[in-house]
Amino acid sequence: MGLPMDNNIHAPTVPSGPTTTNTGFGDLSKLSMVELMDQKERIESELSALSGILSSHGVDMNTSLTTPDGFPRNDIDVAQIRTTRVRIIHLRNDHKEVMKHIEKGLHAHFAALQQNANATTSSLTDPPSTLATARVVTTLPTRTGAIGAPFAKVNSVVNGSPADSAGLKMGDAIRYFGYFGEVNWVNHEHLSWVSEVVQQNEGRPLEVRVVRRKDSGPETMELSLELTPRRNWGGRGLLGCHLVPL
Incomplete structure (x- = not known):
């Protein structure tokens, strides 16, 4: 034996x-x-x-x-x-x-975008503070395959928070977090990588792709939201939402 x-x-x-x-x-x-x-x-x-x-x-x-x-x-x-x-x-x-x-390349890219935005802000009617928190919501074709599997769910969203301004809603399933899918089901490490990306990108816009159930019927849609982590919004944390792993 x-x-x-x-x-x-x-x-x-x-x-x-x-x-x-x-x-x-x-x-x-x-x-x-x-x-x-x-x-x-x-x-x-x-x-x-x-x-x-x-x-x-x-x-x-x-x-x-x-x-x-x-x-x-x-x-x-x-x-x-x-x-x-x-x-x-x-x-x-x-x-x-x-x-x-x-990430280094993205930071350089957004720095260039910010310079261009600063050059044209004076010609816009909206105040800079409004522009900085403007919501970008785009309906996208739903991706398939394991790489696109949701890895986290939005458990709660605080009113007036960066997450709320971005359009996140309770029940949203997060498929990607960060531009070019920085965080996904493969590498999120129990959401620790989400926290790291948020800390490293305070004040910079991040793309969050979510799957959301439609109001009527079982169908879902995929949305691309622009979320900018920031402090001093009136609550705790940089996002103002609670995520739980799936």
């Missing part, structure tokens, strides 16, 4: 920090925004496929791979699951590195 294996068999040991980024992408700082987005899409596509492998075994990244008495489970391919989990961890690290460089 074999001996029980380590209870941590389900938790692969992986060095922290980026792994394949340096060898797979080269110098990210030299890539254009289009090339960075291509890398982002490639990573997310592979992550989606790997997630499918875990789902086919009925497990996720945290499911125990041992029996209560410490033996490897014989109803699943433990070796394949461990290998898949290690690859997912590597890719998540790579994704974070790519997103950091995309």
Whole structure:
């Protein structure tokens, strides 16, 4: 009879920090925004496929791979699951590195937009404070596929908050958070990445794509909302809404 294996068999040991980024992408700082987005899409596509492998075994990244008495489970391919989990961890690290460089490019882009806006503000009839909080709501074709799966739900929205001004409503399911889908179901890390993006973009507009049920019937629609995190709006936090993971 074999001996029980380590209870941590389900938790692969992986060095922290980026792994394949340096060898797979080269110098990210030299890539254009289009090339960075291509890398982002490639990573997310592979992550989606790997997630499918875990789902086919009925497990996720945290499911125990041992029996209560410490033996490897014989109803699943433990070796394949461990290998898949290690690859997912590597890719998540790579994704974070790519997103950091995309974020830098976005900041430069919005800085240029702000300069252009400042040059034309005097010709507009609305006061700057109104323009800064103007709502942008666009109905979009609903995306399909695992990458577009909602990862969070709006549990509450405070009246007069940035979230309220952006048009977020209780019950909205968030599909993407941040321009170019910075945060999605693949990388939100129990919504911690949402918090990080919000902190890093105070005063800057962020795109939030939500799925909302129509007032009549079971149909849903996808909306693109422009949300600007800010302080001093009269309440707590930078958004004024409460999100819960799905």
